[in-house]
Amino acid sequence: MKFTMQRTALALALLGASAGAIKVDFTSDDSIKAGASTIAYGLVKYYNGNETGQIPGNLPQPYYWWETGAMFATLIDYMAYAGVDTYLSLMTQGMLFQAGKNNDFLPQNQTMSEGNDDQGVWALAALSAYENALGIGNPNWQGLGKNVFNDFVQRWDSAHCGGGLRWQMAPVNAGYDYKNSASNGVFFDVAARLFQQMGQDPHSEWATKVFEWEQKAGLISDSYQVFDGLQVESCNSVSKQQSSMNAALFLEGSAYMYNATSSSDWKTRVDGLLKEVSTTFVKNGVLYEPMCEEKELCTVDQQSYKSFLIRALKATAQQAPYTAATIQPLLQSNAKAAAASCSGSVDKGFAGQPGTACGFSWIGDSAFDGNVGVGEQMNALSALTALLPQRARSQPSTTSGSGSPSGSPSVSPSVKPKSPGNKIAANLVTVLALFGGVVYGLC
Ligand SMILES: *[C@@H]1O[C@H](CO)[C@@H](O)[C@H](O)[C@H]1NC(C)=O
Ligand SMILES: *[C@@H]1O[C@H](CO)[C@@H](O)[C@H](O)[C@H]1NC(C)=O
Ligand SMILES: *[C@@H]1O[C@H](CO)[C@@H](O)[C@H](O)[C@H]1NC(C)=O
Numbered sequence: 001m002k003f004t005m006q007r008t009a010l011a012l013a014l015l016g017a018s019a020g021a022i023k024v025d026f027t028s029d030d031s032i033k034a035g036a037s038t039i040a041y042g043l044v045k046y047y048n049g050n051e052t053g054q055i056p057g058n059l060p061q062p063y064y065w066w067e068t069g070a071m072f073a074t075l076i077d078y079m080a081y082a083g084v085d086t087y088l089s090l091m092t093q094g095m096l097f098q099a100g101k102n103n104d105f106l107p108q109n110q111t112m113s114e115g116n117d118d119q120g121v122w123a124l125a126a127l128s129a130y131e132n133a134l135g136i137g138n139p140n141w142q143g144l145g146k147n148v149f150n151d152f153v154q155r156w157d158s159a160h161c162g163g164g165l166r167w168q169m170a171p172v173n174a175g176y177d178y179k180n181s182a183s184n185g186v187f188f189d190v191a192a193r194l195f196q197q198m199g200q201d202p203h204s205e206w207a208t209k210v211f212e213w214e215q216k217a218g219l220i221s222d223s224y225q226v227f228d229g230l231q232v233e234s235c236n237s238v239s240k241q242q243s244s245m246n247a248a249l250f251l252e253g254s255a256y257m258y259n260a261t262s263s264s265d266w267k268t269r270v271d272g273l274l275k276e277v278s279t280t281f282v283k284n285g286v287l288y289e290p291m292c293e294e295k296e297l298c299t300v301d302q303q304s305y306k307s308f309l310i311r312a313l314k315a316t317a318q319q320a321p322y323t324a325a326t327i328q329p330l331l332q333s334n335a336k337a338a339a340a341s342c343s344g345s346v347d348k349g350f351a352g353q354p355g356t357a358c359g360f361s362w363i364g365d366s367a368f369d370g371n372v373g374v375g376e377q378m379n380a381l382s383a384l385t386a387l388l389p390q391r392a393r394s395q396p397s398t399t400s401g402s403g404s405p406s407g408s409p410s411v412s413p414s415v416k417p418k419s420p421g422n423k424i425a426a427n428l429v430t431v432l433a434l435f436g437g438v439v440y441g442l443c
Pocket of ligand 2: 098
């Protein structure tokens with residue numbers, strides 16, 4: 001009994017039940033926005049890249065470089081739907097600082113360890129900024145996305161397992177021998193979104209090619225499970241872990257392809273992926289990460305994946321409006337659980353408003369599970385943003401859904417598309433020669 005009381009007292013102290021906590025009236029958009037604003041504040045407190053002497057676009061350890069790209073994508077969505085500019089300059093500065101000299105998110109500092117999936121996450125953030133016309137000084141966000149697309153086309157490897165992108169770009173890196181769904185998923189999603197924006201090939205061709213390769217390779221099953229990847233030495237050695245991020249990338253891209261084509265093939269894929277997601281990644285009416293969440297073994301990376309799936313579900317409800325009736329109830333219950341989890345007061349680096357740290361797991365009995373971090377804040381921010389009904393800004397002109405070419409984008413070409421070529425390869429060879437033999441850890 002005493003033990004129980006102590007535990008309760010301790011739990012209350014840890015949970016900060018009396019302090020803060022985000023209370024949202026889910027019938028009011030203003031209340032949802034206010035909750036999202038508090039979560040966003042707590043999120044950005046982890047970032048100091050806009051301070052003097054810091055590096056724009058980097059989060060401190062333990063966050064890998066790619067996660068800042070994912071954080072910006074989350075903030076872009078939030079700003080677009082809440083109709084605020086709070087983090088516009090911080091986002092623009094960080095994204096452009098990491099664009100690299102070829103404007104394709106291959107900055108020199110990352111060349112040793114950057115994977116295709118890392119590069120693609122930044123490209124997807126740029127495409128979100130483009131779609132929402134967000135940014136200071138009209139950066140050519142779409143041009144950045146196109147450059148990354150062109151890099152991916154160059155790196156497509158038909159020589160092993162019939163196609164696909166490898167995970168790592170540098171042959172010395174562990175993971176060069178692995179073709180993963182995250183890398184091919186970002187390629188697919190970038191291609192699909194460029195096609196929906198521009199209505200031009202080669203984007204549609206490549207989106208179709210990547211999706212069909214994933215199916216042929218056994219990485220997307222007949223029931224639309226998306227598996228992790230395969231080793232190039234034995235093409236049928238598929239690693240069958242399923243992550244919400246991989247499913248998100250293929251669901252989102254398929255919804256954009258459906259929007260641009262109205263085709264029954266893409267509708268079949270959207271339906272299949274949505275059904276699979278609703279089974280595999282939902283428990284007690286909310287999203288979760290089945291491969292690690294219940295065992296409390298999710299890595300720092302994995303703790304941010306749900307944000308991708310939430311944003312993909314929201315995009316799917318918009319790009320394929322017939323799915324909204326299925327998706328909305330899930331987004332609703334998910335947002336309620338997410339907001340309830342934002343009641344933490346812990347001394348683990350969270351510097352937002354006391355009592356508003358968001359937890360990771362939303363399926364358990366206690367609202368706040370004691371985990372805090374960038375991923376936790378991103379997930380909850382995406383969860384609340386997903387309930388906001390429409391973008392506060394008008395989108396730049398895109399295709400009318402017919403897939404036909406549209407006019408040129410309304411942003412100025414301050415970032416010039418580069419012609420892809422051997423430059424990246426040459427840079428890599430130089431860098432690798434300088435640091436020859438160093439094998440970077442998996443990240
Ligand atoms: C960095 O961004 C935060 C959040 O917008 C802001 O409060 C802070 O003043 C910025 N710092 C600088 C040096 O601009
Ligand atoms: C690369 O690293 C150097 C040294 O830390 C830093 O000064 C520079 O700002 C970094 N550049 C990028 C794009 O991150
Ligand atoms: C494409 O998306 C727009 C915006 O949500 C929507 O109005 C339109 O109906 C969608 N097209 C299709 C084929 O569903």
